[in-house]
Each structure stands twice: as C-alpha cells, then as structure tokens.
Amino acid sequence: NAGVTQTPKFQVLKTGQSMTLQCAQDMNHEYMSWYRQDPGMGLRLIHYSVGAGITDQGEVPNGYNVSRSTTEDFPLRLLSAAPSQTSVYFCASRLTGGEQYFGPGTRLTVT
Amino acid sequence: DQQVKQNSPSLSVQEGRISILNCDYTNSMFDYFLWYKKYPAEGPTFLISISSIKDKNEDGRFTVFLNKSAKHLSLHIVPSQPGDSAVYFCAARWGAQKLVFGQGTRLTINP
Numbered sequence: 001n002a003g004v005t006q007t008p009k010f011q012v013l014k015t016g017q018s019m020t021l022q023c024a025q026d027m028n029h030e031y032m033s034w035y036r037q038d039p040g041m042g043l044r045l046i047h048y049s050v051g052a053g054i055t056d057q058g059e060v061p062n063g064y065n066v067s068r069s070t071t072e073d074f075p076l077r078l079l080s081a082a083p084s085q086t087s088v089y090f091c092a093s094r095l096t097g098g099e100q101y102f103g104p105g106t107r108l109t110v111t
Numbered sequence: 112d113q114q115v116k117q118n119s120p121s122l123s124v125q126e127g128r129i130s131i132l133n134c135d136y137t138n139s140m141f142d143y144f145l146w147y148k149k150y151p152a153e154g155p156t157f158l159i160s161i162s163s164i165k166d167k168n169e170d171g172r173f174t175v176f177l178n179k180s181a182k183h184l185s186l187h188i189v190p191s192q193p194g195d196s197a198v199y200f201c202a203a204r205w206g207a208q209k210l211v212f213g214q215g216t217r218l219t220i221n222p
Contacts, residue, residue, distance in 0.1 A: 004154070033209065040120070042200060042214040043155070058209065090154050099145065100202075100210060102154030 001026050004103035006091050012109045013081040021076040021106050023091030029101075031094045032074040036060065036087040037105075043090065049074055050096075081110045114138045115203050117213035125221050130188040132216050134201035137182065141203040145210070146175060146186050149198045158199075159186070191220045 033048035045058030049068040142163040147155035
C-alpha cells in the first residue's frame with residue numbers, strides 16, 4: 001500500500017492564481033480530510049469527507065473548495081490564492097473510528 | 112475557541128530521563144484521544160491512543176494517561192531517546208466526528 005499520497009510537494013503561487021492540491025489513498029478509507037499547519041496553530045481542519053459524494057466544512061474553509069467523486073481521491077482547490085494561504089497542507093484518511101493516516105504534506109508559498 | 116490545548120510550545124529533556132507532554136481539553140463530549148508525532152518535512156504519524164473509558168494505555172516506552180475530571184491528558188516517554196525529538200500533537204474526537212488537534216509541543220532530547 002502506498003498509503004496517503006500528496007502532490008505536489010512544493011508549490012509557489014502568485015496572488016490570485018488558482019491551483020489544485022492532489023490527495024489519494026489506497027486503503028479504502030471512507031473518511032478523508034485536509035488540514036493546514038501554521039506555526040503555533042497546530043493542525044486546523046479545512047474540509048472533510050465521510051464518503052464519495054459527501055463533503056463538509058471544517059474550521060477554516062474560506063478560500064478552499066473540495067469534491068469527492070471517488071473513495072480514493074480528495075483534491076483541494078485554491079480558488080484565488082492569497083498570502084494568508086501560505087502554509088503546509090496535509091491530507092489524511094481513516095476508517096470510521098480508526099486512526100488517522102497523514103500524507104507527507106504540500107508546502108505552499110503565495111507571493 | 113481552542114478545544115484542545117497544549118500550553119508548552121517546547122520541552123527539552125536529557126536522554127534517558129522521562130519526557131512528559133501535557134494536553135488539556137474543554138469539550139466533555141470527547142471520548143477518544145490520540146497522540147501524533149511529527150518529524151520535519153513529514154506528515155504526522157499515529158503514536159498512541161486512549162478511550163475515555165480508560166485512564167491509562169501503555170505501548171512500550173509510551174504511556175498515555177487520561178484524567179477525565181481534570182480534562183487533562185499526558186504522554187510519558189521513558190526512557191527518552193534522541194529519536195524521540197519531534198513535534199507531538201494531541202488530538203481528540205467524539206464518536207465518528209472530526210479530530211481536533213492541539214497546537215503541538217516540540218520535544219528535544221539532549222544527549
């Protein structure tokens with residue numbers, strides 16, 4: 001199993017550009033989520049999904065969009081990048097009630 | 112509204128001694144607690160968990176203690192080893208709901 005994979009590892013965007021962060025898992029987990037990690041703030045939940053076709057907002061959803069068309073994939077879209085979105089982004093997945101597995105992260109810089 | 116708090120941003124411990132990381136929570140509905148470890152440039156990895164029906168769970172050098180009346184969680188690492196140097200996050204959830212993370216504590220083990 002590859003576990004949770006994320007692409008790209010690093011990205012630099014200009015303000016106003018859009019992009020999609022990719023996330024995939026091969027463990028047949030129903031639950032997938034996106035977090036951002038900022039210094040002193042821990043891991044904050046952006047969006048999550050409890051299954052294909054079902055998504056919901058987390059703690060900091062503004063400026064981000066998600067969809068879940070398959071069990072395996074959960075892309076995160078930045079609609080119009082802002083410097084405040086400079087962060088490290090982690091995708092995670094788990095079975096309901098199970099431990100959460102994280103991907104390696106995407107480091108995003110918005111200039 | 113920080114439901115899970117780690118009030119010590121950093122902790123330094125001598126190799127071989129005990130490391131104690133602390134975590135407080137406010138939501139009495141939480142029924143499952145987890146600790147994650149994170150190395151630089153990697154995603155967090157699951158370390159140990161405890162259900163609210165227990166007050167202690169042990170796994171090798173790692174022990175988690177739960178004090179429900181004080182809404183306090185702690186992770187003990189003994190003996191501490193250089194490879195334990197990392198950022199530690201505590202997290203909590205209730206039922207199948209989303210995980211809520213603390214801000215993290217950076218543990219440094221000195222030789």
